[in-house]
Amino acid sequence: MADGEDHPRARFHAMTEGTAEDWGIIAQAAGEYGRELPDRLIKHLQLLQGDCGGFAVDRLEHSLQTATRAHLAGEDEEYVVCALLHDIGDILGPRNHADIAAAIVQPFVSEANHWMVANHAIFQGYYFFHHLGLDRDMREAFRGHPHFERTAKFCHQYDQPAFDPAYETLPLEAFEPMLRRVMSTPKRSIYLRAAGG
Numbered sequence: 001m002a003d004g005e006d007h008p009r010a011r012f013h014a015m016t017e018g019t020a021e022d023w024g025i026i027a028q029a030a031g032e033y034g035r036e037l038p039d040r041l042i043k044h045l046q047l048l049q050g051d052c053g054g055f056a057v058d059r060l061e062h063s064l065q066t067a068t069r070a071h072l073a074g075e076d077e078e079y080v081v082c083a084l085l086h087d088i089g090d091i092l093g094p095r096n097h098a099d100i101a102a103a104i105v106q107p108f109v110s111e112a113n114h115w116m117v118a119n120h121a122i123f124q125g126y127y128f129f130h131h132l133g134l135d136r137d138m139r140e141a142f143r144g145h146p147h148f149e150r151t152a153k154f155c156h157q158y159d160q161p162a163f164d165p166a167y168e169t170l171p172l173e174a175f176e177p178m179l180r181r182v183m184s185t186p187k188r189s190i191y192l193r194a195a196g197g
Contacts, residue, residue: 030191038180041104045084045172047091056163060172063087065162068170073157081105081182082113083158084175086120097121107186115147116154123155 007029010022048059055062067084075083082105089100102118109117122139129136142148186192 034186035184038176038183041085041088041179041183042172042176044088044091048087051091053090056165059087059090061165061169062162064172064175065164065167065169066158067175068167069158069162070154071170071175077178078109078113078182080175081179082109082117083154084179086117086159105183107189108183109187112147112150115145116151119147119151120155120159123151124159126152126155127160 008025010018010025012018012022045060045063048063049061050058051060052058057065063084063086066086067080070083071080085105086101087097088104089097093100098118098121102114105117106114119139119142122142125134125138126136129138139148139152142151
């Protein structure tokens with residue numbers, strides 16, 4: 001589809017002119033594009049390679065190391081994919097990378113995993129905000145939230161120690177099958193029909 005292939009196109013120039021036939025064409029194209037999401041995610045993860053941002057490892061290595069640690073600790077596939085993708089927003093949203101990653105995974109993961117990804121930057125701040133003159137206890141605003149401990153554990157056990165150049169990290173290819181499984185079928189989206197609908 002992205003290779004310039006000729007596909008049917010809707011005929012309207014304004015949405016008010018659209019027909020069921022037009023929207024059928026669009027829905028079919030959207031389905032094809034959606035199935036290609038894992039490929040685009042892999043390419044985007046590869047863009048993190050070589051970008052160290054001052055850290056001891058590049059951002060791809062950090063993402064792979066975080067996912068490797070979660071995988072080896074026995075976390076489920078969805079959690080591991082969230083660990084892999086948690087910093088995917090770094091290139092396009094260096095000031096809100098967690099928001100971007102959370103938006104990407106939201107349709108495909110549980111509310112608990114989505115919340116973890118969405119808030120990991122604040123929780124990760126516990127380990128370094130004080131060195132930058134920021135409040136390391138910013139996460140305390142969420143104390144009592146049902147996913148507080150899950151997110152604190154993610155940062156403590158998997159994210160914050162994942163800057164070790166000597167760590168034996170699994171390659172991206174090791175995570176591709178689980179990424180494809182998790183990111184292929186949305187669980188929640190405004191574009192999903194209600195059951196029986």
